[in-house]
Amino acid sequence: MALTRREFMSTAAAVPFIHLRNPHRVYKTALIGSGWWGKNILKEAVAAGQTKVVALCDVDASAIEVATDQVKQWNGDSPKGYVDYREMLDKEKPEIVIIATPDHWHALTTIAAVKAGAHVFVEKPTGHTVHESRAMLKAAKESGKVVQVGLHRRIGPHHVGALKFLKDGGAGQVGMVRLFAHYGGGLEKPSPNAAVPEGMNWDLYCGPSQMRPFNRRIHPGGWRQFLDFGNGQLGDWGVHWLDQVLAWTDETAPKRVYSTGGRQIKGKPVLNEKEQTTDAPDHQVAVYEFESFTCTWEHRQFADNKAEKHQIGAYFYGTKGTLHIGWRDGWTFHPANPKEKELHEDSQLQEPDGHNIKLLWADFLESLGGSRAPVAGIERAHRSSVLPLLGMLSWRLGRSVQWDGEKEEIVGDAEANAMLKRPYRAPWVYPT
Amino acid sequence: MKRPAPRYSLIVLLAAATVASADDWPHWRGPNRNGISAETGWLDTWPASGPPIAWKAEVGVGFSSFAVANGRVVTIGYANDQDSVVCLDAEKGTVLWRHSYDADLGNKFFEGGPTSTPTVDSGRVYTIGREGDVFCFDAATGKVIWTVNLQKDGGYPVPAWGFGGSPLVFENLLVLNVGDAGVALDKATGKVVWKSAATEPGYSTPLPMKRGDETHLLLGSARSYVAVNARSGREAWRVKWVTQYNVNAADPVVDGDRVFISTGYQKGCALLQLGKSEPEIVVQSRVLRTQMNPAVLEGGHLYAVDGDTTEKTALKCVEFASGTEKWSRPLTGSGAVTIADHRLIVLGGTGELMIAPVSSESFTPTARANVLTGKCWTVPVLANGRIYCRNAEGTVVCVDVRKK
Numbered sequence: 145m146a147l148t149r150r151e152f153m154s155t156a157a158a159v160p161f162i163h164l165r166n167p168h169r170v171y172k173t174a175l176i177g178s179g180w181w182g183k184n185i186l187k188e189a190v191a192a193g194q195t196k197v198v199a200l201c202d203v204d205a206s207a208i209e210v211a212t213d214q215v216k217q218w219n220g221d222s223p224k225g226y227v228d229y230r231e232m233l234d235k236e237k238p239e240i241v242i243i244a245t246p247d248h249w250h251a252l253t254t255i256a257a258v259k260a261g262a263h264v265f266v267e268k269p270t271g272h273t274v275h276e277s278r279a280m281l282k283a284a285k286e287s288g289k290v291v292q293v294g295l296h297r298r299i300g301p302h303h304v305g306a307l308k309f310l311k312d313g314g315a316g317q318v319g320m321v322r323l324f325a326h327y328g329g330g331l332e333k334p335s336p337n338a339a340v341p342e343g344m345n346w347d348l349y350c351g352p353s354q355m356r357p358f359n360r361r362i363h364p365g366g367w368r369q370f371l372d373f374g375n376g377q378l379g380d381w382g383v384h385w386l387d388q389v390l391a392w393t394d395e396t397a398p399k400r401v402y403s404t405g406g407r408q409i410k411g412k413p414v415l416n417e418k419e420q421t422t423d424a425p426d427h428q429v430a431v432y433e434f435e436s437f438t439c440t441w442e443h444r445q446f447a448d449n450k451a452e453k454h455q456i457g458a459y460f461y462g463t464k465g466t467l468h469i470g471w472r473d474g475w476t477f478h479p480a481n482p483k484e485k486e487l488h489e490d491s492q493l494q495e496p497d498g499h500n501i502k503l504l505w506a507d508f509l510e511s512l513g514g515s516r517a518p519v520a521g522i523e524r525a526h527r528s529s530v531l532p533l534l535g536m537l538s539w540r541l542g543r544s545v546q547w548d549g550e551k552e553e554i555v556g557d558a559e560a561n562a563m564l565k566r567p568y569r570a571p572w573v574y575p576t
Numbered sequence: 577m578k579r580p581a582p583r584y585s586l587i588v589l590l591a592a593a594t595v596a597s598a599d600d601w602p603h604w605r606g607p608n609r610n611g612i613s614a615e616t617g618w619l620d621t622w623p624a625s626g627p628p629i630a631w632k633a634e635v636g637v638g639f640s641s642f643a644v645a646n647g648r649v650v651t652i653g654y655a656n657d658q659d660s661v662v663c664l665d666a667e668k669g670t671v672l673w674r675h676s677y678d679a680d681l682g683n684k685f686f687e688g689g690p691t692s693t694p695t696v697d698s699g700r701v702y703t704i705g706r707e708g709d710v711f712c713f714d715a716a717t718g719k720v721i722w723t724v725n726l727q728k729d730g731g732y733p734v735p736a737w738g739f740g741g742s743p744l745v746f747e748n749l750l751v752l753n754v755g756d757a758g759v760a761l762d763k764a765t766g767k768v769v770w771k772s773a774a775t776e777p778g779y780s781t782p783l784p785m786k787r788g789d790e791t792h793l794l795l796g797s798a799r800s801y802v803a804v805n806a807r808s809g810r811e812a813w814r815v816k817w818v819t820q821y822n823v824n825a826a827d828p829v830v831d832g833d834r835v836f837i838s839t840g841y842q843k844g845c846a847l848l849q850l851g852k853s854e855p856e857i858v859v860q861s862r863v864l865r866t867q868m869n870p871a872v873l874e875g876g877h878l879y880a881v882d883g884d885t886t887e888k889t890a891l892k893c894v895e896f897a898s899g900t901e902k903w904s905r906p907l908t909g910s911g912a913v914t915i916a917d918h919r920l921i922v923l924g925g926t927g928e929l930m931i932a933p934v935s936s937e938s939f940t941p942t943a944r945a946n947v948l949t950g951k952c953w954t955v956p957v958l959a960n961g962r963i964y965c966r967n968a969e970g971t972v973v974c975v976d977v978r979k980k
Contacts (some may be wrong), residue, residue: 206799210820214842217862331657333680336707338733341822342774342799365822366684496886572776 169511173200174238174262176229176253178211179364182244184263188494188501189242190218194509197221198309199236201229204363205343227345229253229468234259243267244294246373251276251575257430258287258527265508267294269383269529270522272375274564276527277533278552279575284522292508292518294524295387299507300500301492306467306475308394309487315462316475321439322459323385325377328448329426332410334419335361352572359420371536376424377443378403378532378539385458386432386441387520387528388469392460395434396527397549403430403539409446430535431544441535472498537563585662601959602645602911603695604781605827606741606914611872611955613916617855618961619943619977620919626945627929630962630976631669635662637970638689639868644959645696648715650670650783652703653970654681654689659705661694663718666962669974672716679705686769686885687951687968690778691738694720697745702763704752706738712750712766722766726754732774736800740779745793746806751782753795757802758782770809777826780870785830787812787850794835796824801837813855819843826866829873831896834858840867840884847899859899862893869912871956875934877902879920885910885953891922893936902936912955923948923956923965947973 150440173195179202189195193527197532199325199440200211208225215221226232232242233256241257243250243266250273252426257264270293271277284291297303310318337357340346360366367373368380388394405428407413413423426446448455457470465479470491477487494502504520511518530552538545541563546555554560568574599607606613619627635697643650649664652787659679661674681688693701701713701723708727713720726739728734732754741753750763757772778796784806785792791806799822803812817824820841829836835855838845844862847853864871864882871880876896882904883889889910893902909925915934919942922930927948932941950967957964961978 206818206822208816208819210841210843213818217842327685330681333657333678335680336727336734339775361684364736409932 168482170196171239171263172196172198172236173240173242174201174223174232174236175211175242175244176201176232176257177243177245177267178202178207179204179244179418181267182242183214184497184499185242185244185267185501186215188505189216189240189265190215191502192505192509195240197220197223198238199224199226199232201226201232203227203345203348206341207364221301222511223576227348230256232345233257233262240265241536247272247375247379249351249375250282252352252572254280254291255283256285256576258289258291261287262546263290263291263508263512265292265294265505268525269375269379269532270526271529271533272373273566274530274533274537274552276565276575277529281522281526283575289423290508290511290514290518292504292511293520293529294351294501294504295384295520295525295528296500296504297384298391298520298524299503301503302474302489303388303469305489306469307388309475309477310392310460310462310467314464314487315460315467316464316480318460318462319437320461321437321463322444323389323391323439323441324380324455325385326383326448326452326459329445330409332421334414334421335359336419339419350384350569352568352574354569356415357417357420359421361420362570366422369424371423374424375532375536376428377445378428378430378441381443381456382441382532382535383529386439386456386531387525389432389439390524390528390531393434393437394559395436398432398434398439398531398534398547400433400544400546401430401531401534401538402544403428403535405429405539425539428535428539430538432531432535455526459538479521580742598960600645601643601957602697603643603745604641604693606957607869609783610829611870611914612874613914613958614962617957617979618917619932622943622945626893626947627943628976629947630667630974632974633662633664633669633697633972635664635670635966635970635972636689637687637968638661639691639954639968640689641693641955642957642959642964642966643694643696643701644957645756646715649698649964650694650696650701650715650786651966651972652690652692652694652705654679655970659690659709661701661703661711661713661718661775663701663715664972666960666974669972675711675713675718675720677705677709679707679709682706684737689968689970691740692781693742695743695745697763700763702743702745704739704741704743704751704754706740706922707734708732708739708754710743710750710752710761710766712763714808715767724761724766726759730754730759730768730771730774732759733776735776735779737779737823740825741775741777741781742797744782744784744793746782746784749806751793753777753782753897755782756797757804758776758793758795760809772804772809775796776822779820779868780825780827783827785835794830795826795840796826798822798824798956800824801828801835813850815846815848815855815857817843817846823867825868826870829871829896831873834896836871836873836878836896838864838866838880840865847896847901851913853937859897861899863899864894867910868953872913874915874918874934875936878911879915879934881907881911882891883910885925891939893939903938905939910953911953912953914957915953916958921956921958921963923952923954925952926950927952927965927967929956929963945975946955947975
């Protein structure tokens, strides 16, 4: 009789968890994108004890130098530094590749890594445009390699608790979901362009995207608000919450997507030889029409205030009450019946950055045995990543799009369908 | 309670020199540029209700500390798309003058706003904004004597978090941590006297150090710490020091011919021994990782906040020569430390002000009070019986510690 993993777990309660994996299996691991977040993931990988860090790849030599020093502190490994991921894959033949580049590099690096025989842990969202994400999914399937995507809210304890509460009918029938992430801010003054810093390969940073002058607002860490490299708040924060929606509902895709927003507060985007601003919207609303409910996203980067109880999260509005899933504030259920008490579960996050990468990495390691897909595997993560990308597409297009989730096509709109891809700068070729 | 053995010779010496002396604090790191005030005769114990708050003021978002001179307090803050250099009456907190100019908040991973501190010298106030706006003001009136923008006019690149080092007046020069190894302007006119390559600087304030007949200035550059001749700008030595995001921010700490450098992001610290040729690293460790504010050295020991604002931070005492940690006390969300009259003045990261005797044996506060809320990373300043503290939002409190 074959035991399911759950059954096995329940009969083997006395066996330490680690015994389910091969504790002696150590994976040659490489990191592509060795900045703040990449190192957060790598640090968890090292802490899990099944990692030998063989390579650190980054287009910024300073980042490699700093990361090398930090890895040495963590476990004594001496990884080699690489500027070009292709050379790294070729020479090091890593068994696991962690990818934490800006979004516009996710597809090419992931596809190259799985083709080179590595399992991949790549940051969210999967692609920068829909067809990149699809090409990543295809390459993963063809290679048979495991691709886990950094959607750690799939496994974060309070998220799992909240979704169980919802699925058990705790909130009754949910007809509307509201997702949001609000921050402060104001008018954005252009920042001066600058010479490319010593040790930085800016051409490779821009990669398949257009070349633009170097600017400190972009690197380090500012690229999320530049649409060449990221997809603004919807691509960064929105994907987590839209992923929660898909983790909850039985539906796999919305029927229609519409988004509007702008930069009325930050001001018009600037990009010239002298200076630049970001160009992602400073506020945005996106509407996702599903069969059984309507879902909205909103973000704002101004008017930080105390009028609204929560700044980040999701409200699920059901017939029995409203569930808020937040970040550090855990989840809270506000019953419709005034006689019932509020329910609450605290978050259990890793600080300082408030994530659950440790759990997601453990899940990734377990899935490498091949017995099951990881919780944020490429297939699910692809479906979730498509949602912010469609929102951004509608925002650029200025009209709603009807989405055929089965065929992954926009119905009857050739102009919109063309935007499921983007032009690549030579010699980089858009993946298929 | 065990007390540290008194150092009679030092106390006698200082007592003779500084009987109940009150002091100005005219620029970053105080009169001797070491984070120490000699001021005595102020209250290091408070009633349970806390010390009297003389006044509060709002100066705008930022992390600029205070220059206190001739009854005036000068700092910088951001509001309504502008930076404002604000001059307050040191006793009353009223605004004596204010000068505003267009600026970007620059809130990349933090609240943003200006991070450098004004410098007062000979009736002038000198400031530098994050985007390279350098000003010379008349200290009494706030009238602009001259202004120059080193990014626009000089082509100097702005580092990721803007120019953060404070201006240094050296003889006739105003020296700024701009470019690879500093830029010196004629302090009377703003004209360039010497300069370095137009590449990224770090965030420290130029620190003078005597070397034989010369004065060297020590600066944190993007990927190194560098010493230049103060009069000519000629490079004397350089130590490669790569910190994450090029944040070489904390000023070096000098003792004789030894230089202590320390930066955050898990980088750590090193003690350099200067000789005739290149400096030699004699001790290197991760015992102190000062992300922003430099350590203060007294009695052979460093006192500093260790760790990044985003991680666990601690107030630490570390022996200068050996790098040995003597004690460590956790802080909430970073903070800053200064010393006056052999007492640590510590502002915790969430606004708790603490006074404790300088001791390498323990941290034992004699007074503590919550004087601010929000995020406090800015060094508190004691001058003339008042301690000035601010938070990121720009609330300034003046704590009255005068003996009545």
